[in-house]
Amino acid sequence: MKPADVVEFFHRLAADNPHPETELEYGNPYQLLVAVALSAQMTDVGVNKATRALFAEVKTPQQMVAYGHDALRAAIQSINFNNTKAKNVIALSEALIRDHGGTVPDDRAALEALPGVGRKTANVVLNSAFGHETFAVDTHIFRVCNRTGLARGKDPLAVELKLDKVVPQPFRLHAHHWLILHGRYVCKARTPECWRCVVADLCAFKPKTPPPTKRGG
Secondary structure, three states, rough: OOHHHHHHEEEEHHOOOOOOOOOOOOOOOHHHHHHHOOOOOOOOHHHHHHHHHHHHHOOOOOHHHOOOOHHHHHHOOOOHHHHHHHHHHHHHHHHHHHHHHHOOOOOOOHOOOOOOOOHHHHHHHHHHHOOOOOOOOOOHHHHHHHHHOOOOOEEEHHHHHHHHOOOOOOOOOOOHHHHHHHHOOOOOOOOOOHHOOOOOOHOOOOOOOHHHHHHHO
16 A cells, blocks of 8 residues: 555544544553453453453452452453463462552563563553554454555564554554454454445455445346
């Protein structure tokens, strides 16, 4: 995608959704970190359903450690791999207390050193909690970037690094939110809804999906 088209691409997404935010519900950086750690192979809706009652009671790493593994596993029983994720959340909470005074660090290396925290999770926390211009490439963003030609890459890291090169100001802070929401609700995996896409004419995907009433006729 040409630089001028990239600018227009994000200009349209921004006009369509001026204030994009993560759909995960949280009250502070710690709760965001926990929510993202729980979100692997889960929808945000599913995570929110499991964490609403939990986050009303548990707001700090200290409270989570006191809450305990068994209670946490029960609280998130609807979440995939709940036992492993509960162990990771307790372990990362202990690490935050031990190494960071109970505060979520504003630093990629420190975040990635926490149990169960990978690059994507660190990127989400750095962006949404601390305002860093990071690009958290999940399956939606990976698909949108490759399908449209915005930032093609063979794996999430390659796409992330390409995005870092091609996304201009003033779109860098919110770029990954626009892309994930676009992938979630418009540029869907099986049937992209090209007929209502605001960037369809800039996109490399062919053939474009016709409106439902015009299919098969």
